[in-house]
Amino acid sequence: MGNEVLRVDAAAGIEERAGWFGGAAAPLFGYSHAPLDRPATAALVVCPPVLGDLAISYRREVVLARELAGAGVLVQRFQYRGMGNSLGDPAATTFPGLVEDACLAVELARSLAPPAAPLALLGSRVGALVAAAATRRFSGAALALWEPVVEGGAYFREARRAWMIRAMAERRDRGRPDGLAGELRERGWADVAGDELHLALYESTVERTLDGELAKGPRPVLVVQPGSAGDGALDGPLSQALAARGCRVEIARLGEAEAWWFNPTPEPVGVAEVAGRLSTWLAGAARQPA
Amino acid sequence: MTGPRETPVSVPCGGDHVFGILTEPAGEPNGAVAVLLWGGGQMPSYGRNQVCARLCRRLGEAGYHAVRADYRGFGDSTGAPPRLRMDDVALEPLVEGTLAVLGWLARHGLSRVVPVGSCLGARVALECMPSIPDLAGLVLLAAPAGDYEYRRLRPVGGPTSGFVAQLTEVVERRLPTLLLYGEQDVFYQDFARARAARLGELLAASSDLLTVEVIAGGVHADPTVANQRAVIDRTCDWLAARGVS
Numbered sequence: 001m002g003n004e005v006l007r008v009d010a011a012a013g014i015e016e017r018a019g020w021f022g023g024a025a026a027p028l029f030g031y032s033h034a035p036l037d038r039p040a041t042a043a044l045v046v047c048p049p050v051l052g053d054l055a056i057s058y059r060r061e062v063v064l065a066r067e068l069a070g071a072g073v074l075v076q077r078f079q080y081r082g083m084g085n086s087l088g089d090p091a092a093t094t095f096p097g098l099v100e101d102a103c104l105a106v107e108l109a110r111s112l113a114p115p116a117a118p119l120a121l122l123g124s125r126v127g128a129l130v131a132a133a134a135t136r137r138f139s140g141a142a143l144a145l146w147e148p149v150v151e152g153g154a155y156f157r158e159a160r161r162a163w164m165i166r167a168m169a170e171r172r173d174r175g176r177p178d179g180l181a182g183e184l185r186e187r188g189w190a191d192v193a194g195d196e197l198h199l200a201l202y203e204s205t206v207e208r209t210l211d212g213e214l215a216k217g218p219r220p221v222l223v224v225q226p227g228s229a230g231d232g233a234l235d236g237p238l239s240q241a242l243a244a245r246g247c248r249v250e251i252a253r254l255g256e257a258e259a260w261w262f263n264p265t266p267e268p269v270g271v272a273e274v275a276g277r278l279s280t281w282l283a284g285a286a287r288q289p290a
Numbered sequence: 291m292t293g294p295r296e297t298p299v300s301v302p303c304g305g306d307h308v309f310g311i312l313t314e315p316a317g318e319p320n321g322a323v324a325v326l327l328w329g330g331g332q333m334p335s336y337g338r339n340q341v342c343a344r345l346c347r348r349l350g351e352a353g354y355h356a357v358r359a360d361y362r363g364f365g366d367s368t369g370a371p372p373r374l375r376m377d378d379v380a381l382e383p384l385v386e387g388t389l390a391v392l393g394w395l396a397r398h399g400l401s402r403v404v405p406v407g408s409c410l411g412a413r414v415a416l417e418c419m420p421s422i423p424d425l426a427g428l429v430l431l432a433a434p435a436g437d438y439e440y441r442r443l444r445p446v447g448g449p450t451s452g453f454v455a456q457l458t459e460v461v462e463r464r465l466p467t468l469l470l471y472g473e474q475d476v477f478y479q480d481f482a483r484a485r486a487a488r489l490g491e492l493l494a495a496s497s498d499l500l501t502v503e504v505i506a507g508g509v510h511a512d513p514t515v516a517n518q519r520a521v522i523d524r525t526c527d528w529l530a531a532r533g534v535s
Contacts, residue, residue: 005298007307009368018298018309018366031366058334062366085296085311085336085343194512195339 008036014069021078022104026088030078030105031062032112033069040074042120042282043113044144045105047134049125050098051159051195054083057124060268067275073282074117076109078102090196091189095129095204102134106141118142118285120220122278125149129205132213142220142285143247144278145210150238152205156180156197163193211241218246220285224254224274252277295350303362303390306369310335310359310391313346320353320535322426323400327388327411328358329432331511334365341518345406348526353535355400362387384410385417392422402426404534406525409434409477409510416456419463427466427534429525432510435480435489454489461496468528469502472509472517501528 004019013036020027034040046065049057065075080101081088102121110119120142123131128148135141149155160180180202183190189198221242242249254274295314300307326342328335335358336343346356361384363371372383392403402424407415412433419425435453460467471478485493493500503524507517529535 003297005300007300018300052338055331055333055338058365059332079336083340084334090340189515191515194514194518196515 009066010036012066012070013037014066016066016069021108022101026081027086028078028081028088028101028104029085030076030108031065032108033065033075033077034112035069035072035074038072040113040117041072042118042285043074043076043109044068044120044122044278044282045076045078045102045109045131045134047098047102047105047121047123047127047131048077048079049127049149050080050083050201051126051197052162052193053125054195060271061124063268063271064275064278067272068279071275071279073279074109074113076105076112078105078108090201091198092200093198094200095133095208098130099133102130103137106134106138118282120144120282120285122146123148126152126155126205129208129210129213132210132215133208135219136213136215139215139217140219142222142282143214144222144224144281146224146274147226148210148223150210152208156202156206159192159197163191166193210238214241214245216245218248220281221247221249222278222281223249223251224277225251226254226270250281296346299357299359299391299394301359301390301394303387306362306387307367308359308362308387308390309366310357311343311346312395313350313356313358315353315355316351318353319355322402322404322535323355323357323395324349324404324406324529325388325392325395325415326356326358327405327407327414329409329411329511330361331409332364332371335360338512339515339518341522345522345525348522349529352526352530354404354529355395357391357395359387359391381410381414381417384414388414388418389421392418402535404429404529406431408432408521413453416453416460419456419459425463425465427468427529427532428460429468429470429528431470431521431525432472432475432477432508433469433481434477435484436477453484454492457489457492457500461492461499464499466532466534467500468525468532469500470509470521470524471502471504472507472513473504474506474508475510477510478504501532503528 004017007016015034015036017032021030022028046061048054061077065077068075079086080098082090082093119138121131121135122144124146126149128145135143180190184199184202189196239249254270254277297312299310299312328342342358346358349356360367362369403422404426405415406429408431412430415428471481505520509517509521
């Protein structure tokens with residue numbers, strides 16, 4: 001990474017590097033969390049969510065990365081083009097662009113981990129769609145999904161509803177009656193709970209489903225879903241789709257459900273438990289490649 | 291270097307590290323560093339919809355150095371998040387982290403400071419003020435005039451005496467200061483109430499230093515995209531108009 005800072009935490013047995021990587025046109029900002037003074041046993045690339053979920057998921061991904069690095073896993077976090085600290089024009093960001101960014105992060109992680117270290121991608125919320133699409137380019141890569149969004153269209157409808165609820169509570173204008181699509185058509189972007197959603201990202205994401213993005217080949221898949229959340233799509237159609245591809249699927253009911261679109265919890269709960277499960281799963285994926 | 295003119299930094303603070311990003315000026319430096327101190331909403335330091343990253347980059351284009359950092363326990367900083375309250379004791383962990391960043395900046399030749407504080411960050415800026423010898427001015431966005439516990443006590447209320455005392459010090463030090471509110475901000479109600487009393491006298495007597503602006507809608511918490519842009523524009527325009535550097 002360029003222009004980076006290194007932090008060594010001897011007590012936790014980890015080192016962290018933060019800096020820019022990727023092309024000069026739109027450098028991406030990323031964080032590598034690695035075990036200190038020992039080779040990584042696996043490499044995990046975290047594909048974050050977008051819009052309001054990004055802020056809510058952020059700290060739990062930081063805590064998760066530190067926990068996993070302490071357990072011997074190299075974790076690469078990154079921010080998509082036009083988001084976070086990364087550069088790039090948000091109006092030109094598309095779903096394929098997010099996937100491209102994830103692939104750049106994978107290449108960086110591979111350059112930092114031992115060649116034999118197994119590779120996995122973890123997608124959180126919409127990041128699950130990105131991670132699923134990115135695994136197509138890395139045969140045998142394991143896939144972990146954390147509270148995954150299974151349909152782009154449903155996700156945007158949920159986003160719009162949350163924004164309207166907040167606008168009502170704050171006695172603000174609730175937006176156009178024809179909703180998100182009308183606003184996007186009219187001016188090319190929409191305000192979704194204080195985040196800009198641009199037409200290019202919306203149009204390139206709205207029809208995508210997790211089923212459609214999943215690679216054809218078999219691979220180990222772990223789905224992490226809060227114990228309190230009931231989601232038939234995970235237990236039913238998605239599991240069936242994964243099984244049809246010959247994937248070994250584990251569903252872990254762990255952690256607590258976040259109030260997506262609203263306020264984040266001050267310190268994420270249950271992340272150590274998720275890290276423990278991921279660490280065990282990665283070790284298993286390494287022993288038994290799909 | 292593959293990145294922009296921005297440098298990630300990790301500043302030791304007690305047993306923790308404060309993570310931040312320093313933006314360098316695009317052209318001739320004007321000598322001042324803007325220190326962004328955002329609220330307690332657990333947002334990473336780039337801010338919702340990149341509002342802080344965008345503000346830092348705009349300030350960089352205007353000749354400022356600018357730094358955005360995560361409080362301890364938030365974003366990429368280490369540590370556990372403190373309990374968030376608006377009184378000086380509870381703000382201490384946030385103030386300590388901010389002073390650690392200011393110390394790092396001073397060691398790198400950046401000691402002339404313009405704090406840009408939003409909500410709880412505005413109070414952190416005011417708490418830090420006695421420890422900053424070379425202040426160029428302040429920008430206070432949706433600054434709470436009263437003391438409350440974050441998201442736990444009634445939304446409006448609490449003593450304003452601490453806030454008035456701090457603004458009195460601002461005036462005594464002859465510091466140009468922008469106070470920007472949204473008319474729908476819950477903290478604006480407190481500000482308006484305080485303004486009807488002792489704060490109003492101070493503002494009237496110091497209008498050459500203290501600029502109060504109120505825009506439609508909200509500035510506090512997660513404002514609309516339009517108001518995020520307004521905050522960036524108003525901050526940059528006011529700094530330029532007042533020649534704060």
